[in-house]
Amino acid sequence: MASCRAEILALKPGNVHVHADGHGMTAQQFLDSAEAAAPPLTAPGRTVGERILDAVRATRAVAGCNTNLGIVLLTAPVAQALEEARPGEALRQPLARVLDGLTVGSAEKAYEAIRIASPGGLGRSGNHDVAEKPRVTLLAAMQEAAGRDRIAAQYAGHYADVFEIGMRAVEDSRQAAADPVRAVEAAYWDFLTAFEDSHVARKHGNATAAWLLRGAREIRGRLDETASPLERKRIALEFDEDLKRRGINPGTSADLAVCALFAVFAEDRLSSATPSHP
Numbered sequence: 001m002a003s004c005r006a007e008i009l010a011l012k013p014g015n016v017h018v019h020a021d022g023h024g025m026t027a028q029q030f031l032d033s034a035e036a037a038a039p040p041l042t043a044p045g046r047t048v049g050e051r052i053l054d055a056v057r058a059t060r061a062v063a064g065c066n067t068n069l070g071i072v073l074l075t076a077p078v079a080q081a082l083e084e085a086r087p088g089e090a091l092r093q094p095l096a097r098v099l100d101g102l103t104v105g106s107a108e109k110a111y112e113a114i115r116i117a118s119p120g121g122l123g124r125s126g127n128h129d130v131a132e133k134p135r136v137t138l139l140a141a142m143q144e145a146a147g148r149d150r151i152a153a154q155y156a157g158h159y160a161d162v163f164e165i166g167m168r169a170v171e172d173s174r175q176a177a178a179d180p181v182r183a184v185e186a187a188y189w190d191f192l193t194a195f196e197d198s199h200v201a202r203k204h205g206n207a208t209a210a211w212l213l214r215g216a217r218e219i220r221g222r223l224d225e226t227a228s229p230l231e232r233k234r235i236a237l238e239f240d241e242d243l244k245r246r247g248i249n250p251g252t253s254a255d256l257a258v259c260a261l262f263a264v265f266a267e268d269r270l271s272s273a274t275p276s277h278p
Helices: 002-009 027-042 048-063 069-084 092-100 104-117 138-145 150-156 160-177 180-192 198-204 206-224 229-245 251-273
Strands: none
Touching: 002 027, 002 069, 002 180, 002 251, 027 048, 027 069, 048 069, 048 104, 069 092, 069 104, 069 150, 069 251, 104 138, 138 150, 150 160, 150 251, 160 180, 160 251, 180 206, 180 251, 198 206, 198 251, 206 229
16 A cells, blocks of 8 residues: 555654664564555455454464554545545545444454454453444444544544645645655644644553653754754654654554545545546
8 A cells, every 4th residue: 555655664753664663563564564454455345344354364464463453444434435436526525424334343343353453552441342242333433432542533523633634734745745755744743743642642641642742842843943854854863763762652643644645545536537527
């Protein structure tokens, strides 16, 4: 998947990338995961739950660990929306229908995928626990978790953050540089400085997530004031090293950045498929 490859090439402080491995994982594992997950994610005629489960299984087979659960959860509905879009529709319309039409069956498969991936910091929940058989649709389960998980919040809010923060950053960056890697970096920084990263909060606590948000905003200010590309890279890598030394991985911000790029690609495809009128 081009979006995943661009993400791993992007310098995203605290996250795994080609400039520096981290958190016991390598950039190659993420590249292998992207290649393995793309076919089941984008295969036609699948439900959202089937896309999620088969992509996670394929990832586990090549990487041996959780490298992309958040990406898979976010991009599966977008892939289905692209398949189900009607002529002339923008992405938001079919995506809303896909989310509103999610079933208990998709929840069962998504829960199984989450158990297979075993994401860091996952605990027990009083409602709709993934260790149990779901009793509600995948959308309802995500709505219940939206207050504590930013990926779940995308389902609950029809991907408002992806459209209003991530896609805007990606489109602005692509227009300026025609470079998807730079576009991912732009979206990553926008998410990292917009709100507390829910992966960090789940794994390390709210205080650490708040510390990260303050630090990211300070570093971004320094980057915005720095004209030299080499100096900007040095500042970003220094921040990257500090976060990895502390074991802090802003995984949700990275997942949202990938989804934003994927959504822009999907929107582009829908636009190019729209018949022209004289």
